[in-house]
Amino acid sequence: MQQSCKFAMVSLSCALVAACSLDEVEEAPPAGLERISAFEATMTRTSSPYTSNLAPNPQIELWITKESKALYDKISPTAQGSKVRLPQGALIVRAVYEGGQVKKLTVMGKGAPGSNPIVGDWWFAVTTPRGVPLEEGGQQLAGKLPQCVTCHDERGADDYLFGVTAAAHI
Numbered sequence: 001m002q003q004s005c006k007f008a009m010v011s012l013s014c015a016l017v018a019a020c021s022l023d024e025v026e027e028a029p030p031a032g033l034e035r036i037s038a039f040e041a042t043m044t045r046t047s048s049p050y051t052s053n054l055a056p057n058p059q060i061e062l063w064i065t066k067e068s069k070a071l072y073d074k075i076s077p078t079a080q081g082s083k084v085r086l087p088q089g090a091l092i093v094r095a096v097y098e099g100g101q102v103k104k105l106t107v108m109g110k111g112a113p114g115s116n117p118i119v120g121d122w123w124f125a126v127t128t129p130r131g132v133p134l135e136e137g138g139q140q141l142a143g144k145l146p147q148c149v150t151c152h153d154e155r156g157a158d159d160y161l162f163g164v165t166a167a168a169h170i
Contacts, residue, residue, distance in 0.1 A: 033142060036107055036131030039093040044069045049097060050168035059097040062164055065090050075163030082158045086110050088121070092161075095129075102129040108148075108161075116144050119160045124148035 035042065044066045049059040064072050068090040075082045090110040095102045107125040115121045126134045126141035133142040152160040 033107070033109070033125055033127075033131065033133070035091060036093060036105060036125070036127055039063050039091075039095075039105070039131075042066075043091065043093060046072060046170065047164040047168040048170055050165060058103065061095045061097065062168075063093040063095065065092075068092075072161065072163070073169070075158045075161050077163045077165055080155060080157045082163075084161070085120075085159050086161070088112060104134065105129060105131065116149075119149050119152050120156070122152065122160055 040063065042065075043063040045061065046064050046069055047060070047062040049061045052058070052060045068086045071084050071086055072090075072092070074084050088110050092108040094106045096104050096106060105125075105127045107127060109123050109125075111121045111123050113121060116123060123143055124141075124145040125143070126145075128134065133140040135141065152162075155161060
């Protein structure tokens, strides 16, 4: 089923979209996933908590690798065409809060050239707060997740990213 994410406010919103086929999920977690557990110590927060358009109940807070923040800040969730390209190794972590606690993380990482060309070589993951990939239908939610690809493929002019709404941007 094709999902539209034209009004998504953050780069990792697609992890909450209704499930698509998971037949393209990679068997092993992508390189870089091991850095997730220390995201608050090693990354820069780029948003205050805000409500996502795709999941209106939980609050979302976005973190990004320090060297990529200035580029990411140029991406608008409401206008396409920034032509921003984040470097290989860039990592974006979206902390999903429920009841004041981080319930899960949704993650994007920029892989090696050619690793996932349909969405600019980004890989995706949905993990516990400690960075352990969650499972759905016996498959780890890490790699070329179709439910994420389907949403992000509309944002090619912005390196397949959505940015952060101005009200939540810090």
